[in-house]
Each structure stands twice: as structure tokens, then as C-alpha cells.
Amino acid sequence: VEEVEQVARDFESDLQELPPDQLKIKYLSRKGLVSKLLEKIPTLPPEQRRDFGKYVNDLKRHIEEQIKQKEEQLLSIGSKHLAQEPLFLNDLTLEGKRPPLGNVHVLFKARDELLSIFKFMGFSFFDGPELETDFYNFEALNFPPYHPARDMQDTLVVGDRVLRTHSSAMQVRAMEAWGVPIKVILPGRVYRREEVSARKYPVFYQFDCLAVGENIGVGHLKWTLETFLSAYFEKNVTVRFRPSYFPFVEPGNEVDVKCVFCDGQGCSVCGGTGWLEILGAGLVHPRVLEYAGVDPNRYSGFAFGVGVDRMAMLKYGINDIRLLYEGDVSFLRSL
Numbered sequence: 001v002e003e004v005e006q007v008a009r010d011f012e013s014d015l016q017e018l019p020p021d022q023l024k025i026k027y028l029s030r031k032g033l034v035s036k037l038l039e040k041i042p043t044l045p046p047e048q049r050r051d052f053g054k055y056v057n058d059l060k061r062h063i064e065e066q067i068k069q070k071e072e073q074l075l076s077i078g079s080k081h082l083a084q085e086p087l088f089l090n091d092l093t094l095e096g097k098r099p100p101l102g103n104v105h106v107l108f109k110a111r112d113e114l115l116s117i118f119k120f121m122g123f124s125f126f127d128g129p130e131l132e133t134d135f136y137n138f139e140a141l142n143f144p145p146y147h148p149a150r151d152m153q154d155t156l157v158v159g160d161r162v163l164r165t166h167s168s169a170m171q172v173r174a175m176e177a178w179g180v181p182i183k184v185i186l187p188g189r190v191y192r193r194e195e196v197s198a199r200k201y202p203v204f205y206q207f208d209c210l211a212v213g214e215n216i217g218v219g220h221l222k223w224t225l226e227t228f229l230s231a232y233f234e235k236n237v238t239v240r241f242r243p244s245y246f247p248f249v250e251p252g253n254e255v256d257v258k259c260v261f262c263d264g265q266g267c268s269v270c271g272g273t274g275w276l277e278i279l280g281a282g283l284v285h286p287r288v289l290e291y292a293g294v295d296p297n298r299y300s301g302f303a304f305g306v307g308v309d310r311m312a313m314l315k316y317g318i319n320d321i322r323l324l325y326e327g328d329v330s331f332l333r334s335l
């Protein structure tokens with residue numbers, strides 16, 4: 001009886017302190033204090049069991065009732081509280097605050113614009129590894145071992161691999177995988193050992209355009225270049241070819257576009273000549289076709305390589321490549 005009274009007293013003080021769900025656990029659950037009292041019944045002398053049992057059960061009913069009352073009381077306080085709030089706090093028709101939205105980075109916006117032009121023109125897309133073998137990055141592109149042309153691109157070496165220095169590394173991979181004829185875009189991130197400056201960054205984005213089939217020649221190359229450049233810059237673009245050297249094309253060309261970035265001759269983008277050097281191109285070297293297992297007597301093709309960063313900077317008027325990589329949010333948001 002003493003113990004029952006103790007539980008009853010504890011409950012009265014807990015009732016003030018504890019929330020209903022905790023009260024239920026402490027007193028009414030299977031391992032609660034009331035259950036403990038009920039478990040005592042069989043240990044008592046038979047003549048005491050009835051009175052004790054009634055006593056405990058009365059307490060149990062009392063506890064249940066009190067907890068229920070407390071629950072109802074809390075609920076009514078809660079809804080009264082809501083009802084007393086100033087109206088504007090409950091006005092569900094008010095407009096919410098918009099969380100700040102991100103925007104597509106200008107470099108990837110430019111890349112997506114470029115790639116969608118080629119998608120529209122019926123090109124496929126092929127992907128290859130950034131950590132590349134010497135074979136695909138150099139040798140299969142007709143850079144012999146120790147040939148000085150390898151110094152055209154300062155290479156970052158990782159173990160027995162290189163970080164690919166150009167997206168041309170995917171040319172032979174694509175022809176091996178898909179055979180010819182092929183019309184494919186090879187986009188990707190490339191790496192060179194460069195000092196960071198306004199014009200150079202040790203990591204940047206390129207894509208190669210590669211088309212190989214029967215009777216593909218310079219005319220197809222020039223048409224493809226002018227068509228995609230005109231679509232990208234949304235102006236009629238004229239190109240001119242200057243002879244140049246890349247081991248994997250023959251003939252090889254540097255391609256200039258007639259300045260579309262300002263009206264007259266000579267602006268800060270194009271300099272005095274009115275022409276802007278924009279990419280490298282040429283007809284696929286027969287050796288490259290051979291490395292890819294393609295018969296150079298039957299097939300020919302063109303290839304060109306485009307710097308995505310360069311294209312983004314030209315279209316969006318950015319004069320420092322570092323802005324593309326240094327995450328200055330106020331700059332990026334302005335584009």
C-alpha cells in the first residue's frame with residue numbers, strides 16, 4: 001500500500017512537469033510503474049489480493065483520466081493560440097519567399113549551344129577518358145615518340161598515362177568503336193601544363209568534330225565550319241584557311257573567321273586585320289586512319305578542334321579565361 005501511495009504521489013508531481021506521451025510511458029506502458037504494481041498481486045497473501053488489486057486499478061483509472069485531461073487542455077491551448085495570431089501570419093494566400101535559383105554556368109551554356117547545333121546537323125557524340133594513354137593522345141595521331149611536335153602541347157604525365165592534351169585523343173577511339181563512315185563530336189575536358197593567365201588555363205574544354213567517309217574533302221569541312229559558326233554566333237560567318245601544321249591532318253589549317261564581333265575593321269577582339277584565328281582543322285591524315293583500322297585508300301575525312309572556352313568568351317564578351325574557373329558568383333550571375 002505504501003508503494004501504491006508513492007506512485008500516486010510521484011504521478012501528481014509528474015503531471016505538472018511531463019508531457020502526456022512521457023507520462024504514458026512512465027506510468028501506463030507495459031514496463032511502467034502501474035504494471036509493476038499489478039505484477040505484485042500474485043506475490044501477496046490471497047486475502048489481500050482483492051483490495052490491493054482494486055486500489056491499484058483505481059489509481060490506474062485516475063492516471064488515465066488525468067493524462068487525457070492534460071492532452072485536451074494542451075490541444076485547446078494550441079488552437080486558441082493559433083486563433084489569436086494576427087491575421088497576416090495565417091494568410092495562406094500570401095506569396096512565399098522564393099529561394100535563390102542557380103543559373104547555368106556560361107561555359108556550359110556555350111558548350112550546350114555548340115553541341116546542340118551539331119546534334120541538329122546529325123552528328124553523334126562519343127566520350128573517352130581524361131587520363132589517356134600515350135597511344136591515343138599522341139602516337140595514333142601520328143606524333144612519333146620523341147617527335148618535337150609533342151612539345152606543341154605541354155603535357156601533364158600521371159604514371160604511364162597522360163592527362164589528355166586535346167579532344168583529338170578520342171578520334172581513333174571513336175573510329176575503333178563505331179567504324180566508318182562516321183560523323184561524330186568528341187567533347188571533353190583537356191589539360192596542359194600552362195601558367196595561368198588571362199588567355200591560358202591548365203584545364204579547359206574542347207571538342208573535335210570528325211567526319212570520315214567516301215569522298216569527304218575540304219568542301220565538306222568548309223561548309224560544316226561556316227554552318228556551325230553562323231548558327232553559334234547568329235551572324236553570317238565567313239572563314240578563311242591558312243596553312244598550318246598538326247601531325248594528324250594533311251593538309252592542316254588554321255581557320256580564321258571574318259570579324260563579326262564589331263562592325264568596322266579592327267576591334268579589341270579581332271585586332272587590326274579584321275580576321276580572328278579561331279580553330280585548327282584539316283583532312284584526317286592517312287596514318288591516323290590506318291591506326292584506327294580504316295582503309296585510307298577508300299576513306300577520307302576532315303577534323304577540326306574547337307576551344308569551348310574561347311567560343312564562350314567570344315560570344316559573351318569575356319576577356320579573361322580565369323573568370324570561367326574562379327567561381328565569382330556576381331560575375332556568373334550577370335551572364
Ligand code: PHE
Nearest residue numbers: 166168246280281303304305
Ligand atoms: N587538337 C588540336 C589542338 O588542340 C586542334 C585540331 C583538331 C587541329 C583537329 C586539327 C584537327 O590544338
